[in-house]
Amino acid sequence: MNDATSHPSAVGTPSCAPLLPAAAPRESTSRVIAEALREAIIDGTLAPGAPLRQDAIARHFSVSAIPVREALRLLETEGWAKVAVHKGATVAPLSADEAREIYEIRSALESLAIGLAIPRHTPATLRECAVLCEAAEREPDPSLYVARNAAFHMSLYAPAARPQLEDLIRVLHRRGERYLRLKFGLPSYKGESDNEHTELLDAVRRGDVPAAQSLVAGHLLGTGKLLHRFLTERAQAEAALANRPKPRGRPPRTTTGS
Structure with missing residues (x-):
């Protein structure tokens, strides 16, 4: 028998096959934890700057510290932590x-996607978009609007068949979901966004690629600029408040005997 095929550590041999799935349970556990934390960040349950304590998370999920560390490492690479x-x-x-950059990149990618998709749309796919x-x-x-907004956008690009x-x-x-939620503090912009969706859908129905690309780019870049301005102004206001001198208390009144 050849030593290379009988040795249990030989790469690519049948004896190694049963060992490969062994890491899957821990990996899936860490991903489940990461997804739960991600959802809590998106919906605001975990606010920006909130601590992500390994021991508390491990107790909550009834797991050891190892999958929690892996989940936090994953969230860090994705920019959530x-x-x-x-x-x-x-x-x-x-x-x-970050908010502005996310929407700048989206505008480029989604302009490309909608241009590829429009020639392949059918009456059935257009009904779904509507x-x-x-x-x-x-x-x-x-919470539901964010999901429905994403579903609408993705329906416009699905016929492109570019996975x-x-x-x-x-x-x-x-990555942009928790920023998009800020729009709900600005109701007039929600209505404006809905009108832009309608105009975009009309351009797709007409098969007008240049108009659709211009509309989707303007829609996304406008959102990015709005969020950038809102967050910048909020940060400036918070900094000004933090640097404001604290009022001095009045000195205690003294009384004299009569």
Whole structure:
């Protein structure tokens, strides 16, 4: 018998096959934890700067510290968490520059996607787009609106049949979700966004590629600029408040005997 095929550590041999799936349970556990934390960050349950304590998370999920560390490492690589030596992990802060950049990249990718998709749309796919557009417009709940907004956008690009492009766009949708929720503090902009969706759908129905690309780019770049301005102004206001001198208390009154 050949030593290369009988040795249990030989790469690519049948004896190694049963060992490969062994890491799957822990990996899936860490991903489940990461997804739960991600959802809590998106919906605001975990606020920017909130601590992500490994021991508390491990107790909550009834797991050891290992999958929690892996989950936090994954969130850090995706930009959801910040990990500092000797300080632990915290929820990443909202960033005006990040918000703007996410929507700048989305505008480029989604302009490409919609141009590829329009020639391949059918009456059935256009009906689906219309249903999803109306569902997003009527949705008052921020959590559900974010999902319906993403579903509408992705329905416009689905006929392009570009899975890698769609995956990139979905990742950016996820990264932008907690920023998009800020629009609900600005109701007039929600209505403006819905009107832009309707105009975009009309251009897709007409098969007008240049108009659709211009509309989707303007829609996304406008959102990025709005969020950048809102977050910048909020940060400036918070800084001004923090630097405001504290009023001095009045000196205690003294009394004299009569």
